[in-house]
Amino acid sequence: MDVFLTSRIASDVLGGLTNGVIYGLVALSLVLVWRSTGILNFAQGAMPMLATYVGMVTFGHYFGYWICVVIAVLVGFLIGAGTERVLVRPLYGKPEINPVVVMVGFLTVLEAVAAAIWSSTPRSLTTPFSPIDFHLSGKPFALSAFSLYQIITAVVVMVAVAVLFRFTNLGLQLRASALAPEVSRLLGVRVNRMLTLGWTLSTGVGTITAILVASNFFTGLTPQVMDGIFAFGFIAAAVGGLDSPVGSIVAGIVMGIILQFVGDYVNSNAIILVALAILIVSLMARPNGVFSPVKTRRV
Amino acid sequence: MIRVQDLTVAYGAVKALVDVTFEARTSAITAVLGANGAGKTTLLRTISGLKSPVAGSITHDGAELTLMKTEDIARMGIAHVPEGRGVIGEFTVEENLRLGALTAKVDAKQSLASQYERFPILGERRRQHADQLSGGERQILSMARALIANPAVLLLDEPSLGLAPLITAQIMATIKELCASENLTVILVEQNASSALRIADHAVVLNVGHVVANDVASVVAEDEKLRQYYLGMVR
Numbered sequence: 049m050d051v052f053l054t055s056r057i058a059s060d061v062l063g064g065l066t067n068g069v070i071y072g073l074v075a076l077s078l079v080l081v082w083r084s085t086g087i088l089n090f091a092q093g094a095m096p097m098l099a100t101y102v103g104m105v106t107f108g109h110y111f112g113y114w115i116c117v118v119i120a121v122l123v124g125f126l127i128g129a130g131t132e133r134v135l136v137r138p139l140y141g142k143p144e145i146n147p148v149v150v151m152v153g154f155l156t157v158l159e160a161v162a163a164a165i166w167s168s169t170p171r172s173l174t175t176p177f178s179p180i181d182f183h184l185s186g187k188p189f190a191l192s193a194f195s196l197y198q199i200i201t202a203v204v205v206m207v208a209v210a211v212l213f214r215f216t217n218l219g220l221q222l223r224a225s226a227l228a229p230e231v232s233r234l235l236g237v238r239v240n241r242m243l244t245l246g247w248t249l250s251t252g253v254g255t256i257t258a259i260l261v262a263s264n265f266f267t268g269l270t271p272q273v274m275d276g277i278f279a280f281g282f283i284a285a286a287v288g289g290l291d292s293p294v295g296s297i298v299a300g301i302v303m304g305i306i307l308q309f310v311g312d313y314v315n316s317n318a319i320i321l322v323a324l325a326i327l328i329v330s331l332m333a334r335p336n337g338v339f340s341p342v343k344t345r346r347v
Numbered sequence: 348m349i350r351v352q353d354l355t356v357a358y359g360a361v362k363a364l365v366d367v368t369f370e371a372r373t374s375a376i377t378a379v380l381g382a383n384g385a386g387k388t389t390l391l392r393t394i395s396g397l398k399s400p401v402a403g404s405i406t407h408d409g410a411e412l413t414l415m416k417t418e419d420i421a422r423m424g425i426a427h428v429p430e431g432r433g434v435i436g437e438f439t440v441e442e443n444l445r446l447g448a449l450t451a452k453v454d455a456k457q458s459l460a461s462q463y464e465r466f467p468i469l470g471e472r473r474r475q476h477a478d479q480l481s482g483g484e485r486q487i488l489s490m491a492r493a494l495i496a497n498p499a500v501l502l503l504d505e506p507s508l509g510l511a512p513l514i515t516a517q518i519m520a521t522i523k524e525l526c527a528s529e530n531l532t533v534i535l536v537e538q539n540a541s542s543a544l545r546i547a548d549h550a551v552v553l554n555v556g557h558v559v560a561n562d563v564a565s566v567v568a569e570d571e572k573l574r575q576y577y578l579g580m581v582r
Contacts, residue, residue, distance in 0.1 A: 236418050
């Protein structure tokens with residue numbers, strides 16, 4: 049068993065799983081916004097980045113790690129809600145290109161603002177978890193206290209979102225508002241509030257993701273910290289299906305593992321090429337995503 | 348009671364309703380009849396706040412509805428069953444009903460149980476997705492979802508649309524029975540004038556946005572001119 053756990057294959061699977069849950073979380077946050085408002089949020093990485101700077105850097109001077117995490121997530125909620133109310137609401141019902149342009153512009157502005165305030169120099173966030181791999185029989189295997197923290201946090205967030213959507217009245221209203229806004233209004237659901245809440249939750253999930261990424265000793269926090277991760281999360285959401293929270297998470301995890309093998313056995317430069325190939329092939333085979341239900345229509 | 352006074356509604360330059368005035372009384376069914384494009388659906392959408400009027404007022408027990416949001420009107424106890432039934436196909440029967448019960452003042456579990464008792468077919472299909480139901484079952488589900496919050500007013504838009512005559516007769520009988528047992532104010536929009544007039548107490552006939560008749564249902568049913576020119580009913 050020890051020999052297997054320290055083998056190259058097990059290391060790749062564990063390393064890929066750690067990356068994959070992060071891609072899955074980014075994909076989930078994209079799906080939350082897409083399902084509720086039909087908008088692809090290109091600033092889905094930058095908004096949480098800003099919340100992470102405010103919570104972990106500005107308040108990091110005064111408080112410990114966990115209090116800063118709570119503050120960052122609360123700031124993320126505020127940024128999500130504020131963005132929906134001020135920037136996104138006027139875009140509902142407008143041509144599809146409008147929100148794309150606005151959110152790409154917002155991404156650029158947020159990264160510039162963060163660089164102006166905190167500079168582009170990477171900042172390492174002190175975490176309570178060691179990034180040094182565990183050892184088995186004197187050999188390292190690709191799992192550390194920090195990567196366990198990443199995996200467990202991601203799973204807890206995913207389960208919490210699933211429980212919220214599946215088993216609570218609030219989740220029922222969120223889903224109904226996304227699927228049938230007019231019918232929901234006729235049943236007394238405050239749809240506008242639900243749309244704001246969708247963006248709030250999405251940015252909250254995104255902020256937890258950004259903290260997990262930036263807390264990595266080897267990455268640190270920069271204004272562009274989420275750019276690469278966003279690209280992989282975006283591909284995972286498109287492959288899994290923008291309508292499918294479970295699909296996007298599964299696609300994120302599977303992609304993380306595949307890309308880890310590619311990086312190890314082929315070349316790290318091939319990772320993005322393989323990711324794009326996965327996107328193209330899956331979109332050709334299943335344009336709505338692998339896990340989205342096939343839509344039929346009466347003719 | 349719903350009171351509609353001098354209501355005018357427009358889509359751009361086109362007026363869909365012009366100076367419409369009528370009353371829908373409690374514990375009575377008011378049928379709103381007319382051909383396609385008469386303004387029937389627009390009338391219901393304006394009552395439930397989905398469309399704003401250009402002029403006029405709509406009151407329910409003294410409260411002005413034209414100034415309120417759709418969700419607040421729904422929370423006042425005005426339930427609108429839209430054309431095409433409006434059930435959420437991706438939801439199960441039970442989830443559709445739970446959504447209707449959100450604004451209910453009573454216990455949700457108790458409300459669900461009472462709807463299953465009233466409509467046993469829904470209890471049998473509670474775990475099925477709504478898009479797997481037949482047209483008649485969907486109509487029953489949408490009515491049950493509207494009734495679960497114990498509304499005071501029920502707005503029904505073409506409940507017979509696309510249903511077989513036997514199912515239509517059953518649905519109409521259920522509406523009549525519910526109106527009496529729950530003391531509901533029912534506004535029933537129908538193209539199927541004969542089915543609607545059979546159960547209605549009062550009838551309003553619309554023609555291109557204008558009220559051409561507003562009388563007791565039996566009087567409207569017997570008026571040869573109305574039957575021939577506006578209701579498409581031939582003896």
